[in-house]
Amino acid sequence: MRSHINALVLNAADDASVRPVTQPELNYDLPSSEDEPFNFTAEFAVQAPPEVAEWAGLEVPAPEPTSPTSWSSASSMVLRASVAELCPGRVTARRRTATS
Numbered sequence: 001m002r003s004h005i006n007a008l009v010l011n012a013a014d015d016a017s018v019r020p021v022t023q024p025e026l027n028y029d030l031p032s033s034e035d036e037p038f039n040f041t042a043e044f045a046v047q048a049p050p051e052v053a054e055w056a057g058l059e060v061p062a063p064e065p066t067s068p069t070s071w072s073s074a075s076s077m078v079l080r081a082s083v084a085e086l087c088p089g090r091v092t093a094r095r096r097t098a099t100s
Contacts, residue, residue: 002026009042019047 009024021044028040 005040005042009044013044013046020044021047 005026005028006024009026010020013020024042024044026040026042028038031038
């Protein structure tokens with residue numbers, strides 16, 4: 001019986017997001033009939049929440065990102081080939097008249 005109650009207590013502690021640091025001290029009385037509910041209490045010490053240091057104003061230098069030139073030129077060639085071919089062309093303009 002004690003092992004079943006301990007399992008219930010540990011599941012409840014997990015649901016409550018607390019971590020027991022001692023074995024639960026169990027208090028219970030067996031019901032006098034099947035119609036009565038079974039009740040118990042469990043007391044245990046829990047791990048204290050961690051104290052977080054003050055990080056306001058902390059500055060961490062970050063290196064400038066770099067990439068090899070061959071990567072960017074290769075990427076642009078793949079993009080150009082998949083979208084359209086860029087080539088010099090000749091543009092001619094036609095003058096519009098009222099009849100054309």
